[in-house]
Amino acid sequence: MSVRRLVAAARPSFQQPSSVTARTRSIVTSKPSLLLTRQQSNQASRQLHHQAPRNAQAAQAAQQEQEHHIYESTNPALSFPCLDAVESRSASLSRRSLSGPEPSYTTGKHLNFHSRQPLLLDWGGILSEFDVAYEAWGTLNREKNNAILLHTGLSASSHAHSTEANPKPGWWEKFIGPGKPLDTDKYFVICTNVIGGCYGSTGPSSIDPANGERYATRFPILTMEDMVRAQFRLLDMLGIENLYASVGSSMGGMQSLAAGVLFPERVSRVVSISGCARSHPYSIAMRHTQRQVLMMDPNWARGFYYGRVPPHGGMKLAREIATVTYRSGPEWEQRFGRRRADPSRPPALCPDFLIETYLDHAGEKFCLEYDPNSLLYVSKAMDLFDLGQEHRNRINNVRQENSGKLQAFMDGEGLASNAGGDLCSLTLPDKPYEEKEQPAVGEADAASIPDAREPPADLVAGLKPLANTPALVLGVASDILFPAWQQREIANTLRRAGNERVTHIELDEEKSLFGHDTFLLDLENVGGAVKKFLG
Ligand SMILES: CC(=O)SCCNC(=O)CCNC(=O)[C@H](O)C(C)(C)COP(=O)(O)OP(=O)(O)OC[C@H]1O[C@@H](n2cnc3c(N)ncnc32)[C@H](O)[C@@H]1OP(=O)(O)O
Numbered sequence: 137m138s139v140r141r142l143v144a145a146a147r148p149s150f151q152q153p154s155s156v157t158a159r160t161r162s163i164v165t166s167k168p169s170l171l172l173t174r175q176q177s178n179q180a181s182r183q184l185h186h187q188a189p190r191n192a193q194a195a196q197a198a199q200q201e202q203e204h205h206i207y208e209s210t211n212p213a214l215s216f217p218c219l220d221a222v223e224s225r226s227a228s229l230s231r232r233s234l235s236g237p238e239p240s241y242t243t244g245k246h247l248n249f250h251s252r253q254p255l256l257l258d259w260g261g262i263l264s265e266f267d268v269a270y271e272a273w274g275t276l277n278r279e280k281n282n283a284i285l286l287h288t289g290l291s292a293s294s295h296a297h298s299t300e301a302n303p304k305p306g307w308w309e310k311f312i313g314p315g316k317p318l319d320t321d322k323y324f325v326i327c328t329n330v331i332g333g334c335y336g337s338t339g340p341s342s343i344d345p346a347n348g349e350r351y352a353t354r355f356p357i358l359t360m361e362d363m364v365r366a367q368f369r370l371l372d373m374l375g376i377e378n379l380y381a382s383v384g385s386s387m388g389g390m391q392s393l394a395a396g397v398l399f400p401e402r403v404s405r406v407v408s409i410s411g412c413a414r415s416h417p418y419s420i421a422m423r424h425t426q427r428q429v430l431m432m433d434p435n436w437a438r439g440f441y442y443g444r445v446p447p448h449g450g451m452k453l454a455r456e457i458a459t460v461t462y463r464s465g466p467e468w469e470q471r472f473g474r475r476r477a478d479p480s481r482p483p484a485l486c487p488d489f490l491i492e493t494y495l496d497h498a499g500e501k502f503c504l505e506y507d508p509n510s511l512l513y514v515s516k517a518m519d520l521f522d523l524g525q526e527h528r529n530r531i532n533n534v535r536q537e538n539s540g541k542l543q544a545f546m547d548g549e550g551l552a553s554n555a556g557g558d559l560c561s562l563t564l565p566d567k568p569y570e571e572k573e574q575p576a577v578g579e580a581d582a583a584s585i586p587d588a589r590e591p592p593a594d595l596v597a598g599l600k601p602l603a604n605t606p607a608l609v610l611g612v613a614s615d616i617l618f619p620a621w622q623q624r625e626i627a628n629t630l631r632r633a634g635n636e637r638v639t640h641i642e643l644d645e646e647k648s649l650f651g652h653d654t655f656l657l658d659l660e661n662v663g664g665a666v667k668k669f670l671g
Pocket residue numbers: 288289290291385386387388462472490491492493494495497501653656657
């Protein structure tokens with residue numbers, strides 16, 4: 137059965153309590169008194185056992201029903217179709233054959249670039265070889281200078297637009313094509329699945345060539361810059377020395393900037409939509425909670441769930457939290473208000489208000505579509521993002537320290553089994569945290585305050601490589617995940633770094649209430665700005 141059908145089968149419905157439970161109740165409530173004596177109750181239980189001697193489960197349920205409810209409860213227990221759905225999905229997942237590469241995460245046919253050259257990652261991990269899944273639209277000109285590298289958001293695949301091989305609409309279908317913002321009459325548009333992802337590029341669900349097993353959580357910690365370096369290996373293979381533009385939104389907006397910082401001589405223009413130059417605590421907090429609910433799902437099994445039931449319950453909850461950060465309260469005010477899914481029914485603890493069924497649906501749709509370990513690694517990479525100079529210096533040092541390890545690997549000495557273990561283990565501090573008094577806010581620190589005009593010197597220094605790169609920075613006032621002040625921070629920092637060709641646009645709430653997802657939905661304002669900037 138396909139993943140989609142499984143999800144559909146498991147979708148919650150407002151079920152009645154099971155017939156056994158109902159039958160038990162009818163036995164119980166047929167007595168004149170609401171509360172039974174223990175003797176009467178035992179009699180009822182025996183009667184039930186007698187009526188269905190072969191159904192041990194039913195008898196047990198009846199017994200539990202009595203033990204838990206008859207003596208204390210004045211009211212019937214509520215039903216929980218939302219939990220039934222999760223349980224029935226677990227049951228059907230464990231019933232189906234798990235011998236193959238299941239669940240297989242795919243959005244359809246794509247191209248593949250396989251690098252045999254190892255990749256040293258920022259925090260010391262090594263990918264001995266790796267794949268980058270990609271798709272492309274338009275035609276690469278003879279000079280190979282009309283390529284646009286389109287970076288994805290957290291969980292998207294390379295399928296930004298339909299192709300002959302995969303006619304399914306892509307996640308930026310309306311933004312790419314002849315005469316569209318990414319005009320395929322002019323540009324050769326390339327989109328990749330990031331490394332760490334699960335749609336064809338090497339990630340935790342891939343096979344580690346060293347031992348033939350899935351990496352799972354043996355996959356090393358990743359950064360945005362690692363993902364970008366892998367993409368540039370692909371560009372090398374395609375013979376593209378110079379990009380016409382690096383374009384991305386959300387996580388892609390981070391990568392777009394990172395590409396310009398890492399390879400300033402190879403990136404002619406940068407577009408960063410609803411992104412940031414470094415992750416701020418609120419967005420880290422929101423991703424942390426998603427990772428925590430996922431990792432607390434017992435099916436996660438510290439990442440070694442492949443071939444077993446995946447942590448779909450944790451994934452569902454993680455997606456629901458994510459969806460809260462992707463849209464906006466004002467949008468939901470207009471869209472759902474306080475309406476309930478079925479006002480004719482009494483209130484329930486399972487999804488009831490339209491906003492609840494909406495979030496539930498978003499979680500249901502996603503929970504088997506994306507690899508849970510990929511979610512953890514890619515979202516952590518977002519947290520680690522910091523284009524400030526101090527951070528860059530630190531990472532450069534770490535890379536320097538590990539370059540010997542890479543060399544040893546390339547010389548055929550292999551990797552020690554615990555290679556990079558220290559570097560890759562983020563542990564809780566030994567001592568409880570003590571609040572420290574912050575130094576008075578001077579000019580250089582002012583950007584720790586949202587909306588401060590003066591960007592931090594550290595970030596200015598970090599974005600210096602972009603001083604001569606024309607940049608479009610776009611933000612959305614209703615975005616709570618990457619609030620508009622963060623794009624103002626990028627624009628101000630770039631200007632402060634000496635960039636005189638920065639276009640900054642902020643869409644106010646009149647223009648969009650779609651919050652962070654505006655980049656997926658607003659062709660006119662987002663697409664229009666991109667088209668104008670690219671020329
Ligand atoms: C952080 C990063 O780097 S990137 C983050 C980027 N954001 C995401 O990944 C979120 C992706 N968002 C999506 O996929 C969205 O579906 C979009 C943006 C493509 C489309 O958004 P919209 O057109 O507004 O549709 P939205 O997803 O809100 O709702 C439509 C679905 O919800 C269902 N729905 C709507 N209201 C309700 C409700 N009250 N109860 C139950 N279901 C509902 C619809 O039936 C529809 O279902 P379907 O998709 O199965 O057909």
